[in-house]
Amino acid sequence: MTDPAQIADRYIAVWNETDPARRRTLLADGWTKNATYVDPLAAGEGHEQIGALIGAVQERFPGFRFALSGGVDGYGDNIRFSWALGPENEPDMIKGTDVALVEGERLKSVIGFLDKVPAGA
Numbered sequence: 780m781t782d783p784a785q786i787a788d789r790y791i792a793v794w795n796e797t798d799p800a801r802r803r804t805l806l807a808d809g810w811t812k813n814a815t816y817v818d819p820l821a822a823g824e825g826h827e828q829i830g831a832l833i834g835a836v837q838e839r840f841p842g843f844r845f846a847l848s849g850g851v852d853g854y855g856d857n858i859r860f861s862w863a864l865g866p867e868n869e870p871d872m873i874k875g876t877d878v879a880l881v882e883g884e885r886l887k888s889v890i891g892f893l894d895k896v897p898a899g900a
Contacts, residue, residue, distance in 0.1 A: 781881075781884040782853075783851045783852065783853030783858040783860075783881075784850075784851045786809070786851075786858055786879070786881060786884070786886065787847055787851040787858060787860040788847070789805070789808075789809040790809070790860075790877070790879070790886065790889070791845045791846065791847055791862065792805060793805045793806060793809065793810075793833065794833055794836070794845040795844055795845050796833075797837055799830065799834060802830050802833060802834070803826060803830055806826040806829060806830055807826060808885075809884075809885055809886060810826060810829065810885055810886045810887075811882050811885045811886065811887045812825065812826070813825055814826070814829065814885070814886055814887055814888060814889075815887075815888045815889070816829050816832065816888070816889045816891070817888075817889070817890055817891065818875070818890070818891030818892070818893065819891075819892075819893055820893070821835075821836075840864070840900075842866050842867070843864050843865055843866055843872075843873075844864070844865070844866075844867075844870070845862050845863070845864050846862065846863050846864075846870060847860060847861070847862055848861040848862055848863045848871070848874065849861050856880055856881050856882065856887075857878065857879065857880055857881070858878070858879050858881060859876065859877070859878045859879075860876070860877060861874065861875065861876045861877075861894070862874070862875055862876075862877065871895075872895075872897060872900070873893070873895060873896055873897070873900060874893075874894040874895035875891055875892055875893045875894050875895075876891075876892045876894055877889050877890065877891045877892070878890050878892075
């Protein structure tokens with residue numbers, strides 16, 4: 780497995796990529812073809828669905844950016860990391876923790892947990 784921090788960095792880069800064509804390339808490079816993503820609010824399977832889900836989050840929260848929060852843990856084929864999402868003036872408005880299964884150097888599945896979500900978000 781590649782360094783877990785590098786995998787988490789690539790993951791955050793996909794979520795911050797606003798250009799759909801570039802996002803598709805990042806998904807193809809960093810995620811397995813049939814990768815899955817699930818959190819309490821959304822789910823997707825494969826690059827197309829996951830890319831659409833990311834686009835929908837960006838549309839709902841324009842100008843918000845994801846950032847890693849704290850360290851990245853890795854054990855075997857699993858990684859765990861926390862993140863923050865928000866606008867420049869409140870970068871940690873929303874917080875979460877994701878657990879991912881890695882296949883080689885690519886994400887195979889991601890389970891997201893929401894740790895902090897303001898009312899109405």
